[in-house]
Every structure is written in structure tokens, then in C-alpha cells.
Amino acid sequence: MFKNFFHLIGSRSLAFIEESGKIMMLLSDTVILIFRRPFNLKGIFKQMEEVGVKSIPVVLITGAFTGAVLALQSYTGFKRFNAEAFVGTVVALSVTRELGPVLAGLMVSGRVGSSMAAELGTMQVTEQIDALYTLAVNPVKYLIVPRLLAAFIMMPVLVIFADLIGITGGYIVSVNILGSNPYVYMERTWSYLEFNDIYSGLLKACVFGIIIATVSCYQGFYTQGGAEGVGKATTKAVVLSCLLILIFNYIITALLF
Amino acid sequence: MIPDIEENLIEVHDVHKSFGNKHVLRGINLNVKHGESMVVIGGSGSGKSVLIKCVIAILKPEQGEIYVAGQEIGSLEEKDLYETRxxxxxxxQAGALFDSMKVWENVGFGLLQHSKISKEEVKEIAIEKLNLLGLYHIEDLMPSELSGGMKKRVGLARAIAMEPEILLYDEPTTGLDPIRADSINELIVEMRKKIKVTSITITHDMVSAYKIGDRIAMLYQGKITEVGTPDEIKSSSNAIVQQFIQGKAEGPITQAEAQI
Structure with a gap:
């Protein structure tokens, strides 16, 4: 029994290390291929639309309600020690530093990560990826480079949207529902917000973009076993990128502040 | 071993390939001459697909060498490997068409990627190749709108669009009705006459094998058991070959499987 237990731990650890290594190798291959000609601008723009433009509604709704609920919650708390005036500050800081990037990242990994894994996974099991090799086209360059670049470029853009709409959501709740003074609210929002807050949020967004694209493309690219395999790859892509987003969010925060 | 470039276009020396603990290829030796049509037959799961994927270097064998036009493809730099491809x-088998692209973009994919020909010209070439395979007015359809047999023919059009020296066919007739299967066979034979292409076909369809093969090689238990012209294979004294080509349920192959 003990032997089985240790065997389990050992094999799981090995599998974990092997997979991490493979993901890192895929990432480094992809990064090298970004700079190699020919540049597939059309593919990149297409993916930017897929990752960025089409995610805007989801990110806007997420941002708006996050800002709104944050205003409601912090108002309840702050009222107890007469600090209602600082609701705007709290909403702005939390959204730009933390909730904007993290929630946008989680939503995008659900929306985009799953579709990347499913698309590449289907291409793998139907031999379309092998077909690319036979046509002398590097599938990493053709399929993964545009996705990685698109996620890296568009995630910060989405986070800017999330930040703006989150602050707006907080403003609407505070001013229209809770009756705060609009002038004071805006003043408290801007006067305490530093460039550093926004910049750190955008840095997180870039990292999350890389995580989503790399993990999801990896899962799709190495899919095995037909339709079931595609399903598994999709699930793994979303779960793993969400977990990594949360973990790296902590690491980046700890390093930066 | 030194490859015989004069004689053979493809030489496979002692190739081993396993997946996990499954040892699929156990020392394959096979030579394909210039302009020859080689057919590899073997049961389902015997590693036929693995063999041709090794030849085109999609899969890397653990051991052994594969020479294409005198170059050992396992030792090529990535750039040269793509050139060789x-x-x-x-x-x-199922066409493997890119389902996000129109039929003509599939056929012209290689040209669009590797040549400086304009899109309009590529489309014209694609239509010409499609017509050659008896496909008309489908260039603007998506692959999902095609039947299985049409997908296969479009796949073939894509394969010949770059006018390759070597064609690899992965079960070209599987899943087609006998008439369509025969028309594919005709196409393969014609292709060899028209563009003098060297080919490796893997199949378990014996009708097809006899029709298109200059030589037939039988893959069994990870090794090439026998190689010969269709007539030699038909009159082979090897019981394994005889069981397979006659398609009998009883025989040495089934007995060996039962013992595992």
C-alpha cells in the first residue's frame, strides 16, 4: 500500500514536471518563431479580433458589475466608520490593480482558451496539423504564434476597458443609488490613483495573455484520442489557465509591491 | 549503410518506433525506387501510418535511418527538413482538409505559403487540379459541405498542387464505395504515368494494392515480412502473407494474436 502511495506521488510529480517543461519548450519555440519570416499579419489580426474584439462584451459586463458590487460592499463597510467618501478610491484601486486583470483573465480563459484548445485539438485529431507539416508549413509558427501575439496584445486592451467600465459601474452605484456627491466621488477616485496602479494591472494582463494562449495551445496541440480527447484538452486548458492566472497574480503582486 | 541514390529514392534502414511501452515498428527495412509505386499492406494498427509519418518526419524514429534522395532526414536542420518536405x-485517410478554409484555399495552401504567385493565379491552379480529379465548381465551398469521397479527392488535389516528387497515400480507398475506390485507384495509376511520381501507399484493400502497386510489402509485427511484385505476393509461400491477402479469419496471424 505504501509502495503504491509513493509510486503515485512519484509518477504524478514526474508527469507534472514533464508537462511544465513541455509547456515552457512550446513557449520558447513560439517566441523564437515570432521573429522569423514570413510574418503572418493576416493571421495575427484575425486572432486579435477573436481574442480581443469579440471578448469586449463579456469583459464589459464583468467589469461593470464588479465595480458596482465593490461600491455597494465597501459603502456598507466604510459607513461604519464614516469613510463613505473613500468608496471611489477603493473601487478604483481594487479594479485597476487586481480585479480588472484577474477577472478579465478568467473570463478570457473561459472564452478564448477553450476555443483555442478545441480548435487546435480538433485539428490534431483530424490530422490537419500533420497536413501542415506535409505542406512544409511549421504548425507552431502558423497556428500558435498568431494566437500568442494576439492574446499578449489584446489582454491589456481588454483590461483598460474593464478598468474604465468598472470605475463607471462603481460611480453609477455610488452616485445614483447610494447618493454620494458625484464631484467628491470622482475627485477621490483620481487623486489617489497612481500611474503605477494601472501599469501593474496591465503588466498582469500581458502575463495572463501569455498564460492563456500558451496553456490552451499546448493542450490543443498535443491532444490525443478523438472527440473525447478534445473535450479533455478543452477542460484542462481552462482549468489550468485559470489556476495559473490566480497563482501568477499573487507572484506578480508580491514581486511588484 | 550507404544509400544507393542511383537506384532508390527512399531507403528505410532498421527503423524502430514505440509509443510508451508499445513497440510499433521493430526494425523496418524498405527501399523505394525512383518512379516506383510501393504499396505497404498490413492489418489495422500494424503501424503502417506510423511508417509513412516517419518517412515524412512528422514522427521521429528512436532508432534507424531514413534516406530521402540520399539525405538522412533525421539529421537535417529544421530549415532543410522543411525544404525536403x-x-x-x-x-x-480522411482528407485532413483545413476546415476553416475554402476548397480552393486548401488546394492552393502550399502555393500561397511558399510561392509569390498571386491569389488569382493560385485559385486558377487550384481549379485546374480539381478538374484533373473530376471535381468541378466546388472551389468556393467549405470542406464541411463535401462528401467523404470528395474530401479525399480534394485532399489529393492539395497533395499534387505543389507537383511533388513523392506522394504518400494513407489508405486512399478506405471508406469509399467500390466504384469510387476504383476511380481513386485509376487516379493514382494515372498520376504516376502523368507526373512520374514515386509513391508509397498504405492500404489493406487488396484490390487496390494489386492495381496500383509495382511492388507490395507486407508489414507484420513491426517488420516487413515480404516484398515482391503483386504476382510474387499472390504466389507467396509465406502463410502470414497468404492469410492476409486472402482475408481469412483463420491462420497464423490470428493464432499469434490469440497468444498475446
Whole structure:
């Protein structure tokens, strides 16, 4: 029994290390291929639309309600020690530093990560990826480079949207529902917000973009076993990128502040 | 071993390939001459697909060498490997068409990627190749709108669009009705006459094998058991070959499987 237990731990650890290594190798291959000609601008723009433009509604709704609920919650708390005036500050800081990037990242990994894994996974099991090799086209360059670049470029853009709409959501709740003074609210929002807050949020967004694209493309690219395999790859892509987003969010925060 | 470039276009020396603890290829030796049509037969799961994927270097064998036009493809730099792959065209079992692209973009994919020809010209070439295979007015359809047999023919059009020296056919007739299967066979034979292409076909369809093969090689238990012309194979004294080509349920192959 003990032997089985240790065997389990050992094999799981090995599998974990092997997979991490493979993901890192895929990432480094992809990064090298970004700079190699020919540049597939059309593919990149297409993916930017897929990752960025089409995610805007989801990110806007997420941002708006996050800002709104944050205003409601912090108002309840702050009222107890007469600090209602600082609701705007709290909403702005939390959204730009933390909730904007993290929630946008989680939503995008659900929306985009799953579709990347499913698309590449289907291409793998139907031999379309092998077909690319036979046509002398590097599938990493053709399929993964545009996705990685698109996620890296568009995630910060989405986070800017999330930040703006989150602050707006907080403003609407505070001013229209809770009756705060609009002038004071805006003043408290801007006067305490530093460039550093926004910049750190955008840095997180870039990292999350890389995580989503790399993990999801990896899962799709190495899919095995037909339709079931595609399903598994999709699930793994979303779960793993969400977990990594949360973990790296902590690491980046700890390093930066 | 030194490859015989004069005689053979493809030489496979002692190739081993396993997946996990499954040892699929156990020392394959096979030579394909210039302009020859080689057919590899063998049961389902015997590693036929693995063999041709090794030849085009999609899979890397653990041991052994594969020479294509005198070059050992396992030792090539990535850039040269992609160059060598341009010599090949491959028809996949289910076509493996890119489902996000129109039919003509599929056929012209290689040209769009590797040549400076304009889109309009590529489309013209694609239509010409499609017509050659008896497909008309489908260039603007999506692959999902095609039947299985049409997908296969479009796949073949894509494989020949770059005018390769070597064509690899992965079960070209599987899943087609006998008439369509025969028309594919005719196409393969015609292709060899028209563009003097060297080919490796893997199949378990014996009708097809006899029709298109200059020589037939039988893959069994990870090794090439026998190689010969269709007539030699038909009159082979090897019981394994006889069981397979006659399609009998009883025989040495089934007995060996039962023992595992």
C-alpha cells in the first residue's frame, strides 16, 4: 500500500514536471518563431479580433458589475466608520490593480482558451496539423504564434476597458443609488490613483495573455484520442489557465509591491 | 549503410518506433525506387501510418535511418527538413482538409505559403487540379459541405498542387464505395504515368494494392515480412502473407494474436 502511495506521488510529480517543461519548450519555440519570416499579419489580426474584439462584451459586463458590487460592499463597510467618501478610491484601486486583470483573465480563459484548445485539438485529431507539416508549413509558427501575439496584445486592451467600465459601474452605484456627491466621488477616485496602479494591472494582463494562449495551445496541440480527447484538452486548458492566472497574480503582486 | 541514390529514392534502414511501452515498428527495412509505386499492406494498427509519418518526419524514429534522395532526414536542420518536405505530397485517410478554409484555399495552401504567385493565379491552379480529379465548381465551398469521397479527392488535389516528387497515400480507398475506390485507384495509376511520381501507399484493400502497386510489402509485427511484385505476393509461400491477402479469419496471424 505504501509502495503504491509513493509510486503515485512519484509518477504524478514526474508527469507534472514533464508537462511544465513541455509547456515552457512550446513557449520558447513560439517566441523564437515570432521573429522569423514570413510574418503572418493576416493571421495575427484575425486572432486579435477573436481574442480581443469579440471578448469586449463579456469583459464589459464583468467589469461593470464588479465595480458596482465593490461600491455597494465597501459603502456598507466604510459607513461604519464614516469613510463613505473613500468608496471611489477603493473601487478604483481594487479594479485597476487586481480585479480588472484577474477577472478579465478568467473570463478570457473561459472564452478564448477553450476555443483555442478545441480548435487546435480538433485539428490534431483530424490530422490537419500533420497536413501542415506535409505542406512544409511549421504548425507552431502558423497556428500558435498568431494566437500568442494576439492574446499578449489584446489582454491589456481588454483590461483598460474593464478598468474604465468598472470605475463607471462603481460611480453609477455610488452616485445614483447610494447618493454620494458625484464631484467628491470622482475627485477621490483620481487623486489617489497612481500611474503605477494601472501599469501593474496591465503588466498582469500581458502575463495572463501569455498564460492563456500558451496553456490552451499546448493542450490543443498535443491532444490525443478523438472527440473525447478534445473535450479533455478543452477542460484542462481552462482549468489550468485559470489556476495559473490566480497563482501568477499573487507572484506578480508580491514581486511588484 | 550507404544509400544507393542511383537506384532508390527512399531507403528505410532498421527503423524502430514505440509509443510508451508499445513497440510499433521493430526494425523496418524498405527501399523505394525512383518512379516506383510501393504499396505497404498490413492489418489495422500494424503501424503502417506510423511508417509513412516517419518517412515524412512528422514522427521521429528512436532508432534507424531514413534516406530521402540520399539525405538522412533525421539529421537535417529544421530549415532543410522543411525544404525536403516540399518534395512530398500526402493524402490523409480522411482528407485532413483545413476546415476553416475554402476548397480552393486548401488546394492552393502550399502555393500561397511558399510561392509569390498571386491569389488569382493560385485559385486558377487550384481549379485546374480539381478538374484533373473530376471535381468541378466546388472551389468556393467549405470542406464541411463535401462528401467523404470528395474530401479525399480534394485532399489529393492539395497533395499534387505543389507537383511533388513523392506522394504518400494513407489508405486512399478506405471508406469509399467500390466504384469510387476504383476511380481513386485509376487516379493514382494515372498520376504516376502523368507526373512520374514515386509513391508509397498504405492500404489493406487488396484490390487496390494489386492495381496500383509495382511492388507490395507486407508489414507484420513491426517488420516487413515480404516484398515482391503483386504476382510474387499472390504466389507467396509465406502463410502470414497468404492469410492476409486472402482475408481469412483463420491462420497464423490470428493464432499469434490469440497468444498475446
Amino acid at each position: 516540399k518534395k512530398f505530397g500526402m493524402l490523409f
